[in-house]
Amino acid sequence: MDIRELKRQSDLSYDIAIAKRNALEKAHSRQVMAYNGHLFRANPQTICLVRTLMATNSSFFIMDTNENPVEIKDADDFLNRLIARNQEALNAYHQMYQTFTRKSD
Amino acid sequence: MTQGVLLFCFDTEHTRYHRILERCVGLIKKNLKSQITVVTDFETYEKLKPLGCVNYKFIEPELGNKLNGRTWNNVDRHMAYELSPYDTTLVMDIDYFCFSDNLVQLFNTDYDFLVANQAHDLSGRNTFDLRKWSMIPMVWATVLVFKKNQRVRKIFDTVKYIKKNYSYFNEMYRVYARNLRNDYLFAMALQQINGFIGYPKIPFALATLPPDCEVVKVTDEGLVWRRKDQISYVEGQDVHVLNKDVANV
Numbered sequence: 240m241d242i243r244e245l246k247r248q249s250d251l252s253y254d255i256a257i258a259k260r261n262a263l264e265k266a267h268s269r270q271v272m273a274y275n276g277h278l279f280r281a282n283p284q285t286i287c288l289v290r291t292l293m294a295t296n297s298s299f300f301i302m303d304t305n306e307n308p309v310e311i312k313d314a315d316d317f318l319n320r321l322i323a324r325n326q327e328a329l330n331a332y333h334q335m336y337q338t339f340t341r342k343s344d
Numbered sequence: 345m346t347q348g349v350l351l352f353c354f355d356t357e358h359t360r361y362h363r364i365l366e367r368c369v370g371l372i373k374k375n376l377k378s379q380i381t382v383v384t385d386f387e388t389y390e391k392l393k394p395l396g397c398v399n400y401k402f403i404e405p406e407l408g409n410k411l412n413g414r415t416w417n418n419v420d421r422h423m424a425y426e427l428s429p430y431d432t433t434l435v436m437d438i439d440y441f442c443f444s445d446n447l448v449q450l451f452n453t454d455y456d457f458l459v460a461n462q463a464h465d466l467s468g469r470n471t472f473d474l475r476k477w478s479m480i481p482m483v484w485a486t487v488l489v490f491k492k493n494q495r496v497r498k499i500f501d502t503v504k505y506i507k508k509n510y511s512y513f514n515e516m517y518r519v520y521a522r523n524l525r526n527d528y529l530f531a532m533a534l535q536q537i538n539g540f541i542g543y544p545k546i547p548f549a550l551a552t553l554p555p556d557c558e559v560v561k562v563t564d565e566g567l568v569w570r571r572k573d574q575i576s577y578v579e580g581q582d583v584h585v586l587n588k589d590v591a592n593v
Contacts, residue, residue: 254574257468261551264464265581268446268548276454278547304547305455331580 255339262335269328274317275310277303281324289318347432347451348379350424354405355388361438362391363591367562368438369395374564375445378434383420383427401427421485421526422507425492425500437486440550440584443566447487447582455544456491457499459530460484462549466578467571471554478519478528480535484550485526486584495537502533552584559590 270281279285285301292299293314300308311317349372353365365382372380373396381399384392389400406419424435432451436442450458461483463472490496506513506529514521517535519528534543553559553569561568566579 250574254576257466258576260468261464261466261576261578261581264549264551265578268551268581269444271446271449271548273449273452276452278449278453278455280547305544307544 251342255342259336259339262332265335266328266332269331270325271304272320272324274320277307277309278305279303279321281321281328283325286318286321286325289314289321293318345431346379346429347434348381348428348430349376349434349436350381350383350428350430351436351438352383352418352420353388353438354385355391359588360391360591361588362388364588365438366393366395367590368436368441369398371442371564372436375442376434376448377445378448378451379430381427381429383423399429403427418526419507419524422500422503422529425490425497428492430492432489432491435485435488435490437584439586439588439590440486440582441562441567442582443564443578444580444582446548450487450489450546453489455489456493456496457489457534458544458546459488459534460486460546460548460550463552463584464549466551466553466569466576466583467557469554472552478531479517480531483527483531483534483545485530486550486552487546488530489546499533499537502537503529506532506536550584551578551581553586555586557587559585559587559593562590562593 272279272281288301289311292301292311297314298310298312299314300310303309351365351368353361355361369380369382372378379397379399381401383401383403385405386402389402403420403423421435424433428435434447434450436447461481463484465471490499507524510524510529513519513532514528517532519532521528557569557571559567559569560575566577566581567583567585568575568577
C-alpha cells in the first residue's frame with residue numbers, strides 16, 4: 240500500500256468536497272431574487288408552487304423568504320424570472336461541478 | 345429615490361485599509377454599478393489613488409478596537425443613517441468583495457432594514473457557528489441595507505444607546521465580547537426595536553474567509569487563498585475577507 244498515494248487521494252477528495260460545498264453555497268445565494276418588493280428563492284419548491292397555483296388561479300398569494308405574504312398578479316412573468324434565475328445559478332454550479340469531475344479523474 | 349453604497353475606511357498604524365477600499369470600490373463599480381460614498385478621514389483620503397466618481401464624507405474616527413496588538417477603527421457605523429446621502433443605503437465592510445451582482449437584489453425590496461444572520465466559512469470548518477451562547481440571535485453587520493424612515497432612525501438611535509451602555513447590554517444578553525462589535529450592537533438593537541420577536545433578514549449566508557486563510561491573488565472575477573498546504577479559489581461569489589493582509593496583495 241502506497242501511503243503517500245492514499246494521502247494524496249484523501250487530500251484531493253477533501254479539496255473537492257470543500258470546493259463543492261462553496262459552489263453549492265454560491266448557487267444558493269444566486270437563487271435569491273427580488274420581485275414585487277419582496278425576496279424569493281428561485282428553488283424547485285417555489286417554482287413548483289407557482290406553477291401549481293397558476294394552473295387554477297390568475298393571481299394568488301405566496302410567502303417570501305421572510306414569511307410575508309405577497310400577491311402575485313402576473314404569474315407568467317414571475318415564473319419566467321424564477322426559472323431564469325434558477326437555471327443561471329445551476330448552470331454556474333454545473334460548470335464548477337465539471338471541474339471537480341476532471342480533478343478526480 | 346436615490347440608492348447607493350456607504351463604506352467606512354480608516355487607515356491604522358498596521359493596516360493600509362485604503363488599499364482594500366480601492367479594490368472594493370472597483371468591484372462595486374463593476375458589479376453593482378451603484379453610487380458610492382466613502383466615510384473616511386483626511387489622512388486616509390490623501391493616500392487613495394483617484395477612484396473616479398465617488399463621494400467622500402470626512403469624519404474624525406472614534407478610537408476603535410485592538411486585537412493581537414493591531415487596532416482597527418470600525419465603531420462609527422451607528423452614524424450610517426446620518427452620513428448616508430441616499431434614500432436606500434447598502435452599508436458594507438470594505439473587506440467584503442463583490443465578485444457578483446447578488447447584492448443588487450437587496451436594493452429592490454420594500455424592506456426598510458435587512459441584515460444577514462448567517463456566514464458561510466469558505467475554508468469548510470464552520471468556524472462562524474460559535475456564537476450560539478448569547479441569549480439573542482446574532483447578525484453579521486458586514487452587509488446591511490436600510491431605507492430612511494422613522495422606524496429605521498429608531499434602530500440607529502437604539503444602536504447608539506446600546507453602544508453608550510455596551511458593557512451593561514453585553515452582560516444582559518450574555519454576549520461577553522471583549523471588543524465592541526457592530527454585529528453585536530445591531531443584533532441587540534434589532535432585538536429591542538422589534539419587540540424581542542424577530543425581524544427580516546438577508547436570505548443567504550455571507551461567504552467568509554477566516555483570518556488564517558492567506559489571500560494570494562485577487563482578480564476582477566474572484567480570489568485565491570492558501571491555508572496550510574491547501575490552495576483554493578472562488579469565482580463570481582462575494583467574499584468577506586477577514587485576513588487584513590489582503591491589503592498587500
